[in-house]
Amino acid sequence: MNLEVKELKVTLGRTNIVKGVSLKVEEGQSVGIIGPNGCGKSTLLKAIYRVNPIEKGKVLLNGKSMACMTPKEVAKNIAVVGQFNEMSFDFSVEDMVLMGRSPHKKMMEAFNDEDYCILDDALEKTELKGLRDRSFLSLSGGEKQRVILARAIAQKPKLLILDEPTNHLDVKFQFEVLELVKSLGISTLSVLHDVELSARYCDYIYALKAGKVVKEGTPQKLLTRETIRTLYDVDSEIYNNPITGALSVTYLPGREAV
Amino acid sequence: MKILMKNFRKNKRDGSPAFIPVLLILALCAVLIAVSMGQVNIPLDQTVMIILKKLFNVELPGFKDIPTSYFNIVWMIRFPRTLTSLMVGMGLSLCGIVMQASVENPLADPYILGISSGATLGATFALMIGVGSIPVIGNVGVAGCAFTGALAASFLVLFFANIGGKTTGAKLVLAGTVINSMFSAFSNMIIYFADNSQALQSVTFWIMGSTASATWNKVPMVASVTLITVIFFLAQSSNLNLMLMGEEAATTLGVNLTFWRRIYLIIASLITGILVANCGMIGFVGLVIPHITRAIFGANHRILTPYTVLIGGIFMTVTDLLSRMLVTGSELPVGIITASIGAPVFLYMLLKKDYGFGGA
Numbered sequence: 165m166n167l168e169v170k171e172l173k174v175t176l177g178r179t180n181i182v183k184g185v186s187l188k189v190e191e192g193q194s195v196g197i198i199g200p201n202g203c204g205k206s207t208l209l210k211a212i213y214r215v216n217p218i219e220k221g222k223v224l225l226n227g228k229s230m231a232c233m234t235p236k237e238v239a240k241n242i243a244v245v246g247q248f249n250e251m252s253f254d255f256s257v258e259d260m261v262l263m264g265r266s267p268h269k270k271m272m273e274a275f276n277d278e279d280y281c282i283l284d285d286a287l288e289k290t291e292l293k294g295l296r297d298r299s300f301l302s303l304s305g306g307e308k309q310r311v312i313l314a315r316a317i318a319q320k321p322k323l324l325i326l327d328e329p330t331n332h333l334d335v336k337f338q339f340e341v342l343e344l345v346k347s348l349g350i351s352t353l354s355v356l357h358d359v360e361l362s363a364r365y366c367d368y369i370y371a372l373k374a375g376k377v378v379k380e381g382t383p384q385k386l387l388t389r390e391t392i393r394t395l396y397d398v399d400s401e402i403y404n405n406p407i408t409g410a411l412s413v414t415y416l417p418g419r420e421a422v
Numbered sequence: 423m424k425i426l427m428k429n430f431r432k433n434k435r436d437g438s439p440a441f442i443p444v445l446l447i448l449a450l451c452a453v454l455i456a457v458s459m460g461q462v463n464i465p466l467d468q469t470v471m472i473i474l475k476k477l478f479n480v481e482l483p484g485f486k487d488i489p490t491s492y493f494n495i496v497w498m499i500r501f502p503r504t505l506t507s508l509m510v511g512m513g514l515s516l517c518g519i520v521m522q523a524s525v526e527n528p529l530a531d532p533y534i535l536g537i538s539s540g541a542t543l544g545a546t547f548a549l550m551i552g553v554g555s556i557p558v559i560g561n562v563g564v565a566g567c568a569f570t571g572a573l574a575a576s577f578l579v580l581f582f583a584n585i586g587g588k589t590t591g592a593k594l595v596l597a598g599t600v601i602n603s604m605f606s607a608f609s610n611m612i613i614y615f616a617d618n619s620q621a622l623q624s625v626t627f628w629i630m631g632s633t634a635s636a637t638w639n640k641v642p643m644v645a646s647v648t649l650i651t652v653i654f655f656l657a658q659s660s661n662l663n664l665m666l667m668g669e670e671a672a673t674t675l676g677v678n679l680t681f682w683r684r685i686y687l688i689i690a691s692l693i694t695g696i697l698v699a700n701c702g703m704i705g706f707v708g709l710v711i712p713h714i715t716r717a718i719f720g721a722n723h724r725i726l727t728p729y730t731v732l733i734g735g736i737f738m739t740v741t742d743l744l745s746r747m748l749v750t751g752s753e754l755p756v757g758i759i760t761a762s763i764g765a766p767v768f769l770y771m772l773l774k775k776d777y778g779f780g781g782a
Contacts, residue, residue, distance in 0.1 A: 215670050217588075239676030246670055252528055253666040253721045263667065266660050267676035319675070 165226055165241060165322035165351050166190050167212070172221035174204070174211045181207045183375035184221070187353075189323065194345075194352045196366030198359055200396050204375040205355045206247060209327050212353070213244050225323075239267035243321035245329045249312050251301065258296045260311050261286055264318030282318050289344055290314040305332030313341060317348065326354035330361065363387055363411040371395055387411060439725045445732040449508065452736045456504045456743040457496055461751070464492050472496045498638070504739055506636035506644055506700065507756075511707060511738025512731045513648040513697050515715075517690040518708030519723070519730055520655055523662040524686045525591040526669065531709035532694040535594065535687065536601030539609070540575025541698040542629060544568040546609040549625050550616040564628070565699035572695035575601050580687060589680060590669065594687075631704035631757030633742055644700055651693050652731050658686075659723035666721060704738075704757045706764030711737060717771055 167189040174182035182204045189195045197205050210216040212223055214230065223230045225241060243264070255263075264286070265279045287293050290310045295303065300311060309332050316324060324345060330338040338358075342365045345352055356362040362369055363383040371379040371391055379391055392400045398417050405412040458469040468488050474480045476497055517532035525534070548567035582597040583589045613622065655662070661682055664672045672679050697704075711734040712726075719729055738756075741763065745756040 210670075213674050215673050234676075235673060235678045236676035239674060242674070244670075244674040246674075249668070249671070251666065251668055252526055253522075253716075255663075255666070255721050259663075259720070259722050260667075263664060263675060266664060269660065271660070272657050 166193075167323055167351065167353065168222075168224040168227075169208075169212060170222045170224070172208065172211060172223065173219045174207050174216055175219045176207065176216065180219075181375055182211065185370075185372070185375070185377055187370050187377065187380075189351045189353050192349060192351055194354070194365060194367050196362040196369045197353070197355045197372055198362050198369060198395065199372035203372045203395075205372055206327055208372070209244075209325055209353070209355060213242060213325055214238065236267050239319065241321060242323045242325060243316035243319040244325045245309075245312050245316050245327065247327045247331060249308050254299045254301045256296070257287075257292060257298050257300060257303070257311050257314075258283065260300050261292075261296075261314045261318050264315040267319060282320065286314040286317040289317060291340075306334060306337055309333060310337065310341070313344075322350055324348070324350055324352045324354075326352060326356075328355055328357055330356065330358070359387065359392070359413050360411065363413075383411060387413070439728050442728055442732070445729065445736070449732055449736050449739070452739040452743075453504050453508060456507070456739050457500045459743060460495070460500060460746050462492075462495060464496060468492060469496055473501065502638045502641045503633050503636040504742065505641050506633045507738045507742035508735040509641075509644045509648040510633065510697050510701050510704060511711075512652060512735040513644075513693050514704065514708040514738075515711035515730045515734025516648075516652055516655060516727070517694050518712040518734075519727060520662070520686050520690045521708070522712060523665045523723070524683050524690070525594045526665060527591055527595055528713070529709075530595065531706075532690065532697075533703070533705070533708070535579045535598040535691060536575035536605060537572045537691055537694045537698065538703050539602045539605035540571040540573070541568040541695065541703065542571070543575075543605045543609045543612075544571025545628050545702075546612050546625050547571070549621045549628070550612050550618060568628075569695045569699035571605070572698055573691060575605055576687065576691035576695075580684065589683065627755060628702040629757075630755030631702035631760075632745070632753070632755045633701045634753060636700070640700055644696065647693055647696050651689060652727075654689065655686075656727055658682075659727055662723040662727070663721075702755075702757065704760055706760045706768075707734060707738060710764040710768050713771060714767065 169185060169187045172182055172185045173180065185204075185208055187195065187197075197208070199205050207216055211218050212230075214235070218231075225233070225238075230238060261283055262275060262279065265275060265282065269275070284293075287296055290313055292307070292310055292314055295307065295311075300308065303311065309329065313329065326345065329341055329345070333341060338361065342361065345354075346365060354362075354366070356365075366383060369381065369383055369386050370377050371386060371394075373395055378394060379386055387402055389400055389402055392398060392402070392413065392415075398415050400416055401414045403412055403414075404410070454466060454469060454473075457473070458464045458466050467484075471482050471485045472488060472493055473496070474482060475485055514532050518530070521530040521532060521534060522528055524530075544567035545564050548564040579594065579597045579601050580589075582600070583593040613625065616622075661677055664675050664677045665679070665683070667675065669679060694708075712730050715726060715730040715733055719725055738760075741759045742756050745754045745759050748754055748759070
């Protein structure tokens with residue numbers, strides 16, 4: 165499944181937040197968006213998954229305009245793990261995850277063995293088996309986040325959109341969640357707060373500032389001192405970590421720019 | 423209760439709401455008892471005989487010995503009234519679930535969208551200004567005016583909540599509150615200026631709610647509307663579940679939220695309007711019954727909807743019986759009883775820790 169966003173503009177209230185962003189997610193590719201607070205990352209994602217109204221521009225899913233698709237059709241292809249999962253009503257973990265199956269069901273259709281298999285699999289992958297009968301609202305932030313991820317997995321999407329999926333997670337689960345997402349082998353579009361994590365798990369990164377793409381490229385190419393400086397106004401040192409071999413960023417706040 | 427819950431969990435897998443037969447039997451018992459008891463107590467077996475004879479034309483031995491007065495009390499007065507109570511309880515508690523899901527707010531009840539104040543305004547208008555004397559409109563009567571008022575109010579709320587493009591649960595609730603106070607002000611103005619103490623008493627009685635005016639010619643309307651709506655919403659349980667996930671999650675899970683929300687609210691307003699027009703305003707049923715049921719059986723609508731509807735029906739049947747029995751020689755408005763039972767139960771649940779009403 166590939167996703168193409170063309171010259172997208174989003175205005176909320178009177179503020180023009182996303183000012184013409186184009187990006188592409190190829191089949192099986194994992195694409196990241198980085199940028200400072202308030203640069204329009206989440207607004208852009210929400211416009212793509214159709215919660216925010218699109219002012220101008222197009223979102224194409226496999227070449228087909230998403231504006232012409234029904235919510236159900238979209239939900240069969242795209243799953244979303246959002247930033248806030250506040251709910252006013254309580255459900256058991258099992259019920260929550262099962263809801264991921266509903267886009268695949270007709271109005272009156274009951275869940276069948278296949279759905280329960282997918283449920284078990286999703287719970288297994290997110291290590292939630294022991295919590296399946298617990299009430300969702302009684303869970304910790306990290307556990308809630310895993311339930312939402314399990315629901316997205318149960319949805320069997322072809323594209324997964326993640327908005328800061330590691331927000332409430334412990335270090336262990338941060339890596340596990342991202343490994344898990346990677347192991348699904350589907351296209352992903354994610355906003356990650358942590359630049360090092362995006363470097364590690366994304367094949368391609370778009371750097372967003374003030375509603376515009378200021379730079380794009382592979383992590384190795386994109387992540388430079390200059391990029392960090394432009395995005396976050398902070399000086400830094402970027403190097404290959406001698407222990408892990410992965411790209412590392414050390415921030416050096418307060419140091420005058422050279 | 424614990425064992426009940428455990429048993430229930432076992433049955434959950436196959437999605438069969440296991441207690442439906444139990445509740446159906448309870449409902450039947452409640453109806454029979456409510457029909458037998460009252461100012462005149464009629465033996466249960468005779469009540470059953472009368473109902474069997476009338477409904478299925480089955481004549482059991484001994485039917486001939488039943489006095490005609492019993493026959494009239496059971497068939498002409500109590501049975502239509504009890505059926506109406508059952509339907510009102512089912513309808514109001516169903517609307518409660520639907521409204522709570524649609525505006526995604528645990529405080530919502532059938533009256534939140536200004537329906538109550540709209541109906542009150544309609545009824546006050548009819549009773550105080552006396553539409554009875556005006557041709558054409560006069561035939562519609564108090565019920566018709568109340569229904570029109572209820573619908574007008576809920577459409578206004580939907581209209582206001584939709585201004586600025588996106589309807590959200592919060593906007594709907596706020597618009598409902600605004601319309602509520604505006605319409606109440608109008609009603610109070612009419613009451614203040616109209617100097618008619620007799621009409622004032624009927625307005626008061628109407629506001630407190632009562633099924634006393636139920637007759638056979640009103641039952642088919644109330645029953646068919648209620649039952650059709652129940653069946654409709656039983657088929658919508660998956661959408662209702664998804665709505666509780668929050669607006670964003672519901673959208674990404676494939677629900678056309680704007681569309682369904684509007685449909686659900688209009689249907690719920692319609693049925694509330696009809697119920698209110700027939701029985702006045704019966705408070706608390708639509709709020710309390712869904713919460714009680716949710717506390718016992720969980721929020722999954724596949725199970726919640728049938729249980730709530732049945733429990734609501736039983737609850738109203740019993741409270742209606744109480745309204746006839748509590749004061750000898752007189753009758754209490756049933757709204758007073760539902761509120762005085764509902765409020766303490768609600769408080770109890772508020773104090774109990776394991777049901778959060780939403781706020782975790």
